[in-house]
Amino acid sequence: MNHLLEVTDLRKEYPLQSGLLGAVMGSRRVVHAVNGVSFVLDEGGSLGLAGESGCGKTTTAKLILKLLHPTAGSIRFAGRDVAGLDGSDLLSYRRQAQFIFQNPYEALNPRFTILRSLLEPLIIHEIGRSIAERVERVAGALDRVHLNPPETFFLKYPHQLSGGQLQRVVIARALLVDPVLLVADEPVSMLDVSIRAGVLNLMRDLSRERKLTTLYISHDLALIRYMCSVTAVMYLGTICEIGPTEEVIEHPRHPYTQALVSAVPDPDPTRPRRPVEIADTVPTPFQLPAGCPFADRCPQVMEVCRHLRPLLLPVDGGVRVACHLYPGSTPRAAEGDGAKLEPN
Amino acid sequence: MSSSERAAALPQWTRATSTWRDALLVTWAVARRDRFALAGLVIYGVLLVVALAAPVVAPYNPQDLNYRPDGEVAADEVPSLPHWLGTTNLGRDIFSQVLFGARAALVVGFVAAFGVVVLGTLVGLFAGYYSGWVDTLLMRLADVAFGIPFLPMAIVLVAFLGPSIWNTVLVMILLLWRDTGRVIRAQVLSLRTRSYVEAARVLGASHLRTMFVHIAPNVLPLSFLYGSLAVGWAILTEATISFLGFGDPNVISWGFMLQDAYNSQAMARHAFYWFVPPGLCIMLAVMAGFFIGRGYEELLFPRLRRR
Numbered sequence: 277m278n279h280l281l282e283v284t285d286l287r288k289e290y291p292l293q294s295g296l297l298g299a300v301m302g303s304r305r306v307v308h309a310v311n312g313v314s315f316v317l318d319e320g321g322s323l324g325l326a327g328e329s330g331c332g333k334t335t336t337a338k339l340i341l342k343l344l345h346p347t348a349g350s351i352r353f354a355g356r357d358v359a360g361l362d363g364s365d366l367l368s369y370r371r372q373a374q375f376i377f378q379n380p381y382e383a384l385n386p387r388f389t390i391l392r393s394l395l396e397p398l399i400i401h402e403i404g405r406s407i408a409e410r411v412e413r414v415a416g417a418l419d420r421v422h423l424n425p426p427e428t429f430f431l432k433y434p435h436q437l438s439g440g441q442l443q444r445v446v447i448a449r450a451l452l453v454d455p456v457l458l459v460a461d462e463p464v465s466m467l468d469v470s471i472r473a474g475v476l477n478l479m480r481d482l483s484r485e486r487k488l489t490t491l492y493i494s495h496d497l498a499l500i501r502y503m504c505s506v507t508a509v510m511y512l513g514t515i516c517e518i519g520p521t522e523e524v525i526e527h528p529r530h531p532y533t534q535a536l537v538s539a540v541p542d543p544d545p546t547r548p549r550r551p552v553e554i555a556d557t558v559p560t561p562f563q564l565p566a567g568c569p570f571a572d573r574c575p576q577v578m579e580v581c582r583h584l585r586p587l588l589l590p591v592d593g594g595v596r597v598a599c600h601l602y603p604g605s606t607p608r609a610a611e612g613d614g615a616k617l618e619p620n
Numbered sequence: 621m622s623s624s625e626r627a628a629a630l631p632q633w634t635r636a637t638s639t640w641r642d643a644l645l646v647t648w649a650v651a652r653r654d655r656f657a658l659a660g661l662v663i664y665g666v667l668l669v670v671a672l673a674a675p676v677v678a679p680y681n682p683q684d685l686n687y688r689p690d691g692e693v694a695a696d697e698v699p700s701l702p703h704w705l706g707t708t709n710l711g712r713d714i715f716s717q718v719l720f721g722a723r724a725a726l727v728v729g730f731v732a733a734f735g736v737v738v739l740g741t742l743v744g745l746f747a748g749y750y751s752g753w754v755d756t757l758l759m760r761l762a763d764v765a766f767g768i769p770f771l772p773m774a775i776v777l778v779a780f781l782g783p784s785i786w787n788t789v790l791v792m793i794l795l796l797w798r799d800t801g802r803v804i805r806a807q808v809l810s811l812r813t814r815s816y817v818e819a820a821r822v823l824g825a826s827h828l829r830t831m832f833v834h835i836a837p838n839v840l841p842l843s844f845l846y847g848s849l850a851v852g853w854a855i856l857t858e859a860t861i862s863f864l865g866f867g868d869p870n871v872i873s874w875g876f877m878l879q880d881a882y883n884s885q886a887m888a889r890h891a892f893y894w895f896v897p898p899g900l901c902i903m904l905a906v907m908a909g910f911f912i913g914r915g916y917e918e919l920l921f922p923r924l925r926r927r
Contacts, residue, residue: 277707297897341822343822351724370822373820373822375818378815383816383819384819385820385837385838396823400829408626408627415626427629443833446819453824477635
């Protein structure tokens with residue numbers, strides 16, 4: 277299988293204060309929103325990025341979609357560097373990579389009718405020769421996301437639709453340009469629980485049918501387990517564990533993953549639970565600890581964790597973990613400055 | 621619905637998405653709910669009709685001298701049937717002057733407001749959307765415009781460029797875009813982080829397309845608010861400039877009439893019929909702008925609404 281998307285040591289930093297005083301004092305405080313993320317996504321594959329709020333999941337997605345520029349590192353899509361795209365190359369990338377937004381209530385222009393919103397991608401990419409042909413395509417797209425009959429939605433404004441209907445419209449809009457990569461940022465977190473399954477099933481069916489490569493971003497491990505074959509767990513801008521979904525969730529290695537998995541509610545009340553307690557204070561992303569970013573909250577913290585950052589290295593079961601509990605992760609040299617994952 | 625049926629319904633669907641139609645509908649919605657805004661619209665409507673119909677309705681040419689049957693100049697006449705509001709000290713018909721004054725007010729008010737809205741909205745869109753040095757440059761320009769005392773500068777510029785009504789309009793556009801620009805910029809700064817603007821970028825919309833197709837329709841109501849306020853400001857400023865004697869001597873405006881009345885000591889002669897009507901007209905026109913602005917404001921910022 278080919279690597280469709282290769283992310284290598286991706287970094288995004290935001291300067292905190294850039295005023296005159298800061299320049300004089302020479303203090304350059306930065307927020308490390310994404311701090312050395314690497315992964316590969318195979319053509320037709322599905323990757324889930326899990327992690328708590330503020331860990332850099334959404335920033336990673338926006339970097340991949342070129343809504344933000346990376347500070348360092350590279351994103352290669354079908355062999356080409358995304359950050360360097362412009363002009364017609366960028367336009368063609370825009371056709372191939374699409375985004376499903378977290379908040380469907382904000383993802384559609386409030387002053388556009390649904391028809392107008394859905395015509396927009398066709399106008400931009402000059403798809404369809406006549407307006408009639410474009411309207412046909414829009415009708416087809418609405419039909420595919422089970423908004424029937426499509427015509428009844430044409431003249432509606434976003435505020436007249438429910439959240440589930442809006443998210444379907446957003447999905448329809450993304451699929452109108454026939455993308456190969458679909459990135460979904462918490463696609464159902466703003467929706468009522470009762471309609472989440474419907475939207476997720478729709479996304480799963482559509483991406484199977486069209487052989488889409490998908491990247492799901494969510495804090496919800498159950499969702500990722502349902503949708504993705506590979507799972508990556510992010511913590512403070514880095515990936516701490518990545519591997520086949522079943523393996524990561526059934527046998528979590530990293531203490532953070534263990535805590536996440538134990539927090540997922542179990543529908544069977546008789547099954548014994550073994551909650552993993554972690555402290556609830558997250559280090560601020562501009563005062564990253566020198567060693568493992570999770571050291572302050574880790575229940576199994578060791579002396580080495582305080583000053584040496586573990587690398588993301590393979591353990592058994594096809595999983596890679598960045599944790600000193602697994603001997604492979606401790607770099608031989610005393611100085612290790614970041615988790616690196618070399619695609620093999 | 622079959623594809624042929626859809627083809628038949630096409631015009632109806634495509635017509636429904638006109639930004640301008642949207643803005644007009646909003647204006648109408650404001651007027652229907654708010655009595656003050658409705659009053660403002662009515663005043664503007666009357667102003668428009670009077671300005672257009674002035675040559676037909678006015679009994680005399682406002683610049684012409686009028687004569688009594690005995691051949692004397694009909695100067696300083698009190699209101700009578702032939703001269704409803706009397707005549708000036710040079711025998712000109714005051715009522716006709718009031719009617720023609722509406723034309724000047726309309727031209728100055730609406731052209732200046734249009735210019736202010738267009739310039740201010742463009743500046744705000746570019747500054748807010750691009751941020752960085754574009755924003756810095758445009759907003760420092762706005763700071764300079766804010767630092768200039770408006771009326772003295774307007775008088776100096778008009779005196780420098782020559783007393784013409786178009787120069788007055790130009791000066792007002794050059795000095796009044798600042799408020800609109802600032803406010804639109806702030807709004808754009810908040811809108812550009814909304815998902816639907818990012819969605820437009822992800823779909824491949826260019827910067828200009830994102831700005832004008834996706835962001836601009838959402839700031840237009842705010843532009844219209846500042847436009848309606850600018851109409852009042854412009855009329856008031858033109859009156860001030862004319863009253864101080866820097867106006868266009870060939871154009872009859874309400875400010876010009878006030879100056880005329882003041883210079884010929886109409887007040888000392890208690891010729892209320894001369895200086896009260898143009899003053900009232902200025903007041904009504906300015907108030908109309910603020911009434912409409914107020915209605916828009918309540919629509920845009922619903923928290924202002926009284927419960």
